[in-house]
Every structure is written in structure tokens, then in C-alpha cells.
Amino acid sequence: MFVDAETIRLLWPEIILIAMASWIYIAGAFQPHRVWWTCFSLAVYGVVAYVLLGTESTMWSAETALVGISGPLRIDFLGFILRCFAVLVGILFTLIGARGSSRQLTSEFLATVMLLVAGLMLVARANDMVLLFVSLEMISIPTYVLLYLGRRDRANSEATIKYFFLSILSSGLFLYGLSFLYGIAGTTTLVGMMGQESVQAAAAGFVQEGGELYQAMAPIALVLLMAGLGFKIAAVPFHFYAPDVYQGCSNANAGLLAVAPKIAGVVAILRLLVVAMPWAADIGWQLAIVLAVLTMTIGNVCALWQTNLRRLMAYSSIAHAGYMLIGISVAFAFHEGTSASGGIGATLFYLLVYACASLGTFAVLVALGSKESEVSGLNELAGLAGQRPALAAALAVFMFSLAGIPPLAGFWGKLTLFSSAVNTATATADNASFAAWFTLLAVAGALNAAIAAAYYLRVVAKMYFRPAQGDLPANGGLGAQAAVVVCVVLVLGLGLFPRIAVQVTHLAEAAVAPVDPGSLSAAAAPLPRLAGDVQGSDDASWDR
């Protein structure tokens, strides 16, 4: 459990980020220069990416997808791809947001984003309750600061305070759930290796040996943890802050809120609830199904009549949390003895796809605004295709991807999720209620995708088929435009060549969940089978 030199070596990327963030705070107080510090922090992300890829390049083969445990860290492929993605998210935020904050506070913005990215990277590989909680707070606390830095007006202050209090409440619930979990298991290690006690093993022993108290406490722990993490991903009973907060804060910060807590929340759910608490999976899959259906439906239906773009995207992000919960419930059900799997991989793939499209949308909105005025009304986009054809096309790509229109990444995301639910239903055909629930889940998901298309296409129609009402400043800076380009490339790339990403996410699933290859390829029937060569280049065989 205790930290040794090996653990420190594995933590170099995070250490670099935190040290450089401290340096930017201090030195930025002496010399606030926007462009210089933006370039500096981009260089830091470059160094971190180099270190990350250099030290863990051996991850890229199926044999070493799970390396092991060092101190409170779990070194596996899931953590690796999420850490790489966290660095990418950091670069995109830096590009999107550096222009927005006032000139004096740019260094604060950049350093705070850096701390947030360090928190995301720690969540991705935390294998200990305490580290998981601390790293979730390392995401929450910088988020409060960033929300406040975004703008200086009443609406923004209200949004910040609202987010602050609700986030604290969710942290409290999460911590309370952790205390129950610790009470059941008697250890803080989530998943142990040989000879190492873990929540998974210790609690499973207690629960099966009959202790009635333990059996009664397992659902309490699960529900409390789900509630705490549900706030982070804006799942439905805990979603009500999202529309108000998104609407109140700046476009760049809304993008941050739509992506960073969602990545952290989904990963924490996968690591803590799905993988480490298989003994609570019988309640887990039911809870996740109910939450998924509610979240998708409420998010999509409420989004239909929004006229504020950030509010629309808030409901959209709620709905996408619902889609991800489909994969989570499939992953829970896997522990309940269904032979089908693919839930974790589908969730991860969807998470990446959603994050790219969502960040891209907000990057377009930032690029369309200027320092003085922000784009917020849906009507402001009218006639955009004539004025700014490139940005309008980019926004259309992101909207189509979020809606799940075929050649784009969002389609493959939805396909993998829904097919994982269908596969669970067919694999459990002998258990009628099980099969019925997962069929219902897949049907609800498909119906919701149709509802969602209505409001995404409304945005596109506004841009292309309505006369322009006024000229948008479109002075959001070079950074936001660069971020738009990166996101377009990612969304198109993942859409045209989904094979590599799907394989990568399945490798990540194989690293955390004990999957035997036969069931995996059966579950992922329309998907490429998990092979040793991740960089397989025969995309032509990937039948669309």
C-alpha cells in the first residue's frame, strides 16, 4: 500500500503538472503575459504526453494491458488511455479558454486547468478509496475556481455558488458511501492482486458468509456512492443543477463542466462500483437501468424546447449521461452471471466520442463570440452558414455526431452501447425478466436517440435554413479555432475509422474486468474481435 520509488516514477506526469501549475501561479503573479503562459502550458502538456507515452509504451499489447498495482495506483490499460485523453482534454481547454478570462487572470486559469487535468489523471488509475476521493476533489475544487474566473456578473456568480454547494453535497454523499464501503470491507484497496486484501475480495467474503448486517449495508453503500457520482455525471435525480449552471457560466466553462466531471464520474463508477463491488451488482444493474431510462428521457425531452444554447447543451449532456448508464448497467449485469459483456468498453468509447463532440461544440461557440459578448441564444446562430461557413460546418458535424448520424463518431458510440444491451438481453434469454429489462433498455435508448435528433437538427436547420439576424463577432481567438479543428478531426476520425478506438476500449475493458476472449467476441458481435494487434490496418474488413 505504501508509496515507494516505483510509485513515484509512475506518477511523474502528475508531478510535472502540479509542479508546473505551482510555477505558473507564482511566476504569473510577477509577469502576467497571456500568450507566453498559454504557450508555456501547452509545452508542459507536450512534455507530459511525452513522458506518459514513453514510460508506458509497453501498454500497447494485450499481454501487458494489466501491469499491476503500485501503492494506491492500479496500472492498467484503462487508466492509460484515460490519462492520455486527460492530457488531450487539458490541451483543448487551454486552447478554448485562455482567451476568455481577463488578461490579469490568464495564468491562474491555465494553472487551475493543469491541476484539474492532474486530478483527472489520478482518478483514471486510483485503486484506493482515499486516493479516489482526493483526486475527485482535485477536479471539483479547480472547477469552482474556473467557474468563477469565467465571467464577472450576477448570473455567473449564481451559477458558481450553485455548483459549489451541490458539488459539496455530492462529495458528502460520496464520502458517506465510502465509509459504509469501508465498514463492509475493512480495507481501502479497491481491487487487490495476489495476497493483497481488497474491497472486492474482503466484502465478497463477508456478504456471502451471511452476515446480515453486511448484506443490509451493501445497497446503502451502493446507493450513496451512485448518488455522489450521479451528481458528477448529471444523472437524473441529481441533474437539476446542470441547466442553471451551464446557462449562467461562460461557454468555455460550460464545455469544461460537460466533459471533465463526466469523465471522472464515469471512470469512478466503473472502477469503484462496477469492478470493485461485484457483490452489489444485483442491485447495481437495476439501479443503473432505472437511472439510465429516466436520465435519457428527461434530458432529451426537456432539451426539446430550450432556446438558450448552453441550456440545450446541459440537457444534452444529461441525456448522454443516460446513454453511458446503459453501458454501466450492462457492465453490472456481467457480474450477475450473464456471459455477455462489452459494457465497460462501450461506455468508454461513448465517453470519448461524447467528450470530443461536446468540447467541439463549445469551442465553436467560444470561437463565435468575442471578449465582450458571448453567443448564448439559439436564434443568434440563424444564418450562420452564410456568414461563417467553416464554423457552421464544424458545428453541424458536432451536432450530427451528438445525434448519432451514421458516418460520424456518435453513431458508433450509440451502436456499441445499444448492441451491448441487446447482447445482454439475448445472452440471458433463459432469464425472462433479465432479458426483458435489457431489451427495454435498448428500445428506450433507440427511441431517445430519435427524440434527440429533433433538437440537434433544429440547431443545424437554424444555421442553414434561416436568414441571418445579426452579425456574430466571431472573434474568439486562434486557440478556439485550433480546438475546433482538433475536435473535428477526432470526430471524423473516430467516425470513419472506429475500429482502432473500439479495440482500444475493449482492451481497456479486458484490463479491468475478468473477461474470457470467447464471450467478449460473442458480445461484440458487430464489433471487431479483440486481437493482439491493436494497430491493425485492415479497416476494409470492418464492414459498415
Added chain:
Amino acid sequence: METLVLPVLLFVVCAAMLAIGMLAAGSLIGPKRNTAVKEMPYESGMDPAHDARRRFDVRFHLVAIAFLIFDVEVLFLYPWAVANTNPAGLAAQVGLSQLVVFCEVMVFVVLLTVGFVYAWRKGVFQWR
């Protein structure tokens, strides 16, 4: 048992006598010139009974945050300082070498110093 109770008892008696003595001395030999302001309970220069939504100077807030930096520092450094050289302390309990623990504490101090330097540069300590 007596050895534990006796000093505590002595402490309680001394404390009570000190408090009573100071109050008594004040009321016996102190000058008595009462005004309305002096009759009020003391609460850091604020009106003790007022509307809850009262404004107060934002500089108090900054001072409170700067105070927190040092308060948290003491909170962690004190137990470490006591446990560090104690033969039954950290090194003995969890098998970490004193050097490692020292380095970890120094990381903590450096991070707090970052906050301190930042606050200083931003002019928190100038009472403008």
C-alpha cells in the same frame, strides 16, 4: 489513579481561582465609568445583534484565507514534529524512513509556500 486525578484537580482549582480572582479584582478595584458602548458584549468591533445580511469588509475575508494557510500548516506540522523523533512514532509504526517522511512534509510546506507567495504578490497583505 491518584497521580492522574490530583494534577487535573489542581489545574481545575487554579483555573477557577484565576478566573474568579480576575473578575473580583476588576469589580473591586477597577474604575466604573459605564457607557452604552462599554455595556455591550464584545464581538470584534461589530454590533452583536444585527441583521444577518450585514455587509462586512472583504479584507477580513482575505485575512481569514491567509490565516488558513498557516493554520493548516501548523495542524499538520505539529503532529509530524512530535512523531518524527519519537521512538514509537512514524518511522517505527509504518516502517517509513525519517527521510521519506521529511521529504513528504517538505512537499506539503512548499505547496503552502506557493499559496503564500501567490497571496503576497497579489497584495493580500496590504491593508489598502
